[in-house]
Amino acid sequence: MSETISLPFTFTKDGVFYFSRRIPKELKHHYYSSRIAYSLRTRSPRVAEARARKAAEQLDEYWYLLRSREADLPGHHMLRTGQTSGGGSNAPQPTVNSSSVLLSEAVGLYLKQKGKNRPATFQRAAERSCGYVIDACGDKHLEAYTKADANAFRDALIKRGLAGSSMTRVFGTVRAVTNFAASEQGLTLSNPFTGVYYDREAGVSDRAPFSIADLKKVQTKCREHDDDLRWLVALVSDTGMRLAEAAGMTRGDFMRAADGSLFARVRPHSWRRLKTKGSERDVPLEGEALWAAQRILAQETTSEFAFPRYNKKDTTNANAASAALNKWLKEYVPKGCSMHSFRHSMRDRLRAVECPADIVDQIGGWQTDGVGHGYGKGYPLDILRKWIGEVT
Structure with missing residues (x-):
């Protein structure tokens, strides 16, 4: 038992290890919860320690990037509008509609309008499903997602071991969030998460009736x-x-x-x-x-x-x-x-x-x-x- 308790960033439930880490106060506005927690899918302390350490390192790196993005850029007062420092490169920058929103912001819009008087499971489904997209493809503006992103998202869900029926629910939620946010913001969007192929019967077992x-x-x-x-x-x-x-x-x-x-x-x-x-x-x-x-x-x-x-x-x-x-x-x-x-x-x-x-x-x-x-x-x-x- 002491071995279990000593593992950093973990706790156990029914013998299974879970990753758990508090989100830094200054970064909480990026999340819908104050803590990240999910199953490490193992009962082995050795495997759990390795997976938890890897997850913690990934978070440290990502949080560093978030902090860097929000910090004042050194020498920002010396930049020329529309140019980069050093070479005057004219490389085209991605353009998005002025009304566009990130997927994480789309989730907020969706829950604000459609989450009223809905059970907690409704909110969790929207946050979890779109969180899978962000994990696989990044938090992009809605128009920036491509069919390649949708296919990468599908592959990530398969890698997670989701059954076909679960993937159908997740894709349905992502489509609902993106379509609703696009409609609210007046965006013309060809939703790349529509028509993605996967085996809908994979991992699905029939529920047998009783004789x-x-x-x-x-x-x-x-x-x-x-x-x-x-x-x-x-x-x-x-x-x-x-x-x-x-x-x-x-x-x-x-x-x-x-x-x-x-x-x-x-x-x-x-x-x-x-x-x-x-x-x-x-x-x-x-x-x-x-x-x-x-x-x-x-x-x-x-x-x-x-x-x-x-x-x-x-x-x-x-x-x-x-x-x-x-x-x-x-x-x-x-x-x-x-x-x-x-x-x-x-x-x-x-x-x-x-x-x-x-x-x-x-x-x-x-x-x-x-x-x-x-x-x-x-x-x-x-x-x-x-x-x-x-x-x-």
């Missing part, structure tokens, strides 16, 4: 354990909710319809946002989901949360829930199945009883194509309950 036998096995185990973790599993298993939706519910989100039946009201909360506007819905509780809701409501507690252990701070800790429950599931389900598989399974189960697609979408909070589906309030609870009852 009916595996589903029933897991649900039986939930009844045997009969604790809050298994109530969460059971709730997701017969509603098809996203794990974060269920983990962030309050006891008050379980409501009774006019006929006395229970349903879950899925609505955004300050501690847990929803993925889309269409995710807001009422889901009838049948089968094991009904059992889970009844067990939750039967508990004597002062907490407003259905699952207090995942709501101890300002944000629902859905990642912790996912890690714990997926670890437990491994013993009972085939490889490739996870908590998210319940969502795939619910869709398959509803298909198997020939449930209309728009009802399936309403139950799961999926987006339904077509303008007409945006009209009205959707199907009433008794219709949704009928179809869920067919599969539970």
Whole structure:
């Protein structure tokens, strides 16, 4: 343990070494955080020390350049406008639109206008994705980026080991930031980050749905354990909710319809946002989901949360829930199945009883194509309950 503590610019989490270094006060205006921290992707102290030392040296060099750029140039008062000292070279200098912005500034514009009332993950995604571009190609004015830069960016992401699906998200964020900033600044921009080729299937594993036998096995185990973790599993298993939706519910989100039946009201909360506007819905509780809701409501507690252990701070800790429950599931389900598989399974189960697609979408909070589906309030609870009852 002492060896771990003695390594400069590092800390460990779950045995993995992370690089961490405070940004100098005079350079903080260049960053969106006061500290740089990221995984060194190793458990070896020797490898971690070498990687941390290299990262620290790179930062020292870059910070020296930043300080030099901001310092007064010696002899600046002797320079002739439009000429360089010493040779009068007329080498052309890069020209940019007077309204142009650096990519780092574009991120600031994007977050200022579009980041209002958005979760912290929205800001982190924009900063991280554009940070990858700056690491690979430098912090340039938007018009200065070329297709060669975009390809170099792609290659850097591949070198980082990102899966095709992750690269798609990163590229999408970079395009959104650059297009928005260009529009705000009145720039005519042919976005080089559009149409970049890469294997979108690379490193992507299919999420397998549960078989009916595996589903029933897991649900039986939930009844045997009969604790809050298994109530969460059971709730997701017969509603098809996203794990974060269920983990962030309050006891008050379980409501009774006019006929006395229970349903879950899925609505955004300050501690847990929803993925889309269409995710807001009422889901009838049948089968094991009904059992889970009844067990939750039967508990004597002062907490407003259905699952207090995942709501101890300002944000629902859905990642912790996912890690714990997926670890437990491994013993009972085939490889490739996870908590998210319940969502795939619910869709398959509803298909198997020939449930209309728009009802399936309403139950799961999926987006339904077509303008007409945006009209009205959707199907009433008794219709949704009928179809869920067919599969539970």
